[in-house]
Amino acid sequence: MGRSPCCDKVGLKKGPWTPEEDQKLLAYIEEHGHGSWRALPVKAGLQRCGKSCRLRWTNYLRPDIKRGKFSLQEEQTIIQLHALLGNRWSAIATHLPKRTDNEIKNYWNTHLKKRLAKMGIDPVTHKPKNETLLSSDGQSKNAANLSHMAQWESARLEAEERLVRQSKLRSNPLGSLGFTSASTPVNKTGAPPVPPRCLDILKAWNDVWKPSDQASGSGGGAHGGALIPGLGGDLESPTSTLSYSENATAMPATGIGESSTAFIEFVGNSSSCEGPIMKEEGEEEWKGFGNNVSFTSGLNDMTTCMESAWTHESLKAGTNYEHEHVHSGTFVEKFTDLLLNNSGDRSLSDGSGGSDSGGDGSGDGGGSDYYEDNKNYWNSILNLVNSSPPDSPMF
DNA sequence: AATTCCTACAACCGCTTCTCG
DNA sequence: CCGAGAAGCGGTTGTAGGAAT
Numbered sequence: 001m002g003r004s005p006c007c008d009k010v011g012l013k014k015g016p017w018t019p020e021e022d023q024k025l026l027a028y029i030e031e032h033g034h035g036s037w038r039a040l041p042v043k044a045g046l047q048r049c050g051k052s053c054r055l056r057w058t059n060y061l062r063p064d065i066k067r068g069k070f071s072l073q074e075e076q077t078i079i080q081l082h083a084l085l086g087n088r089w090s091a092i093a094t095h096l097p098k099r100t101d102n103e104i105k106n107y108w109n110t111h112l113k114k115r116l117a118k119m120g121i122d123p124v125t126h127k128p129k130n131e132t133l134l135s136s137d138g139q140s141k142n143a144a145n146l147s148h149m150a151q152w153e154s155a156r157l158e159a160e161e162r163l164v165r166q167s168k169l170r171s172n173p174l175g176s177l178g179f180t181s182a183s184t185p186v187n188k189t190g191a192p193p194v195p196p197r198c199l200d201i202l203k204a205w206n207d208v209w210k211p212s213d214q215a216s217g218s219g220g221g222a223h224g225g226a227l228i229p230g231l232g233g234d235l236e237s238p239t240s241t242l243s244y245s246e247n248a249t250a251m252p253a254t255g256i257g258e259s260s261t262a263f264i265e266f267v268g269n270s271s272s273c274e275g276p277i278m279k280e281e282g283e284e285e286w287k288g289f290g291n292n293v294s295f296t297s298g299l300n301d302m303t304t305c306m307e308s309a310w311t312h313e314s315l316k317a318g319t320n321y322e323h324e325h326v327h328s329g330t331f332v333e334k335f336t337d338l339l340l341n342n343s344g345d346r347s348l349s350d351g352s353g354g355s356d357s358g359g360d361g362s363g364d365g366g367g368s369d370y371y372e373d374n375k376n377y378w379n380s381i382l383n384l385v386n387s388s389p390p391d392s393p394m395f
Numbered sequence: 396a397a398t399t400c401c402t403a404c405a406a407c408c409g410c411t412t413c414t415c416g
Numbered sequence: 417c418c419g420a421g422a423a424g425c426g427g428t429t430g431t432a433g434g435a436a437t
Contacts, residue, residue, distance in 0.1 A: 016405070017405085017406085037423075038421080050422085051423085102405080106404050109404095
């Protein structure tokens with residue numbers, strides 16, 4: 001663009017920060033706040049550009065930053081969220097209290113990406129590499145697209161669920177379900193809840209899908225413009241102007257899942273995993289992870305499990321909704337519990353469903369256990385999403 | 396002990412998005 | 417509504433420190 005980088009000015013220091021500089025910056029911000037970052041360096045007596053000061057503050061000096069090794073829960077959360085969100089580090093960071101996007105990004109690039117790669121999982125698509133390489137059959141040609149589609153789908157479903165909640169709140173302001181949420185606040189006057197911010201983007205998503213979904217009707221399941229169970233059809237997902245035509249045309253109206261395979265798969269072949277799948281963080285655990293755990297999810301399954309979530313998980317999540325929003329940190333714990341429990345169960349029960357690293361065939365033929373696993377997995381994701389802060393940039 | 400290689404992470408760069416006059 | 421500046425974001429680079437040779 002036309003503007004020159006702020007650090008082009010001669011005399012401005014670059015490179016690593018010295019303790020003295022840190023001290024100056026810290027002292028100034030503690031006393032005055034950062035105010036305008038561009039003006040800050042001069043006021044604070046620093047030979048740095050404002051951008052550098054901002055980065056140093058946000059990524060290192062901020063008092064609410066947690067440093068040091070990532071916990072197992074954090075690692076798992078990063079992986080799950082990356083599967084959902086891709087490289088949207090800031091969005092991921094909002095779900096990892098006291099971690100910065102930069103730190104998460106670095107950790108992903110230096111640790112997690114490599115571990116997934118070692119496990120034979122494409123860190124971009126979160127699919128097994130051998131499947132990703134199957135370009136000739138056209139299946140993996142759209143792997144990345146499918147992943148993104150799934151992300152959008154997940155987001156859209158989440159919004160639909162919120163709409164369900166809102167609808168229920170509207171129809172029953174006293175809240176027979178006994179929950180309120182930050183994203184669907186019920187004020188003391190009984191006024192309608194404020195729509196969550198995510199609806200704009202979800203509007204966009206749904207508009208793309210609406211025509212085909214309307215054509216397919218409620219049989220299309222939860223995705224697209226499917227009618228929300230129990231709402232009498234007056235609460236379709238919002239619509240949009242987003243251009244997603246390539247994918248939309250690539251996917252038949254009968255559902256993404258028809259043409260998709262798992263887009264997150266941790267495949268393995270052990271049937272002897274007892275208890276938690278990972279003891280502590282480290283390479284060894286991850287090797288075990290790769291051998292013992294199978295997360296196999298197809299979009300169609302996701303859709304189904306999301307439908308299931310309407311009736312089960314959403315209500316459960318809703319029960320604790322307010323609590324989870326008040327204590328944003330608890331969502332990680334909750335999710336991790338789910339992940340560990342589900343994964344443990346999965347590893348025990350998944351001998352049939354996920355034993356084949358090919359993913360596709362075995363995944364589809366897993367039977368009810370496999371199906372349950374997917375439901376659990378995606379319900380856990382759904383819960384994760386549900387319990388995210390209402391102003392989260394996730395959507 | 397010296398050198399090279401590798402890893403981890405802080406910091407930078409450039410683009411996009413937001414905000415405000 | 418438009419444009420400029422500020423802030424945010426993600427990709428990439430630079431460098432310090434440890435491991436290997």
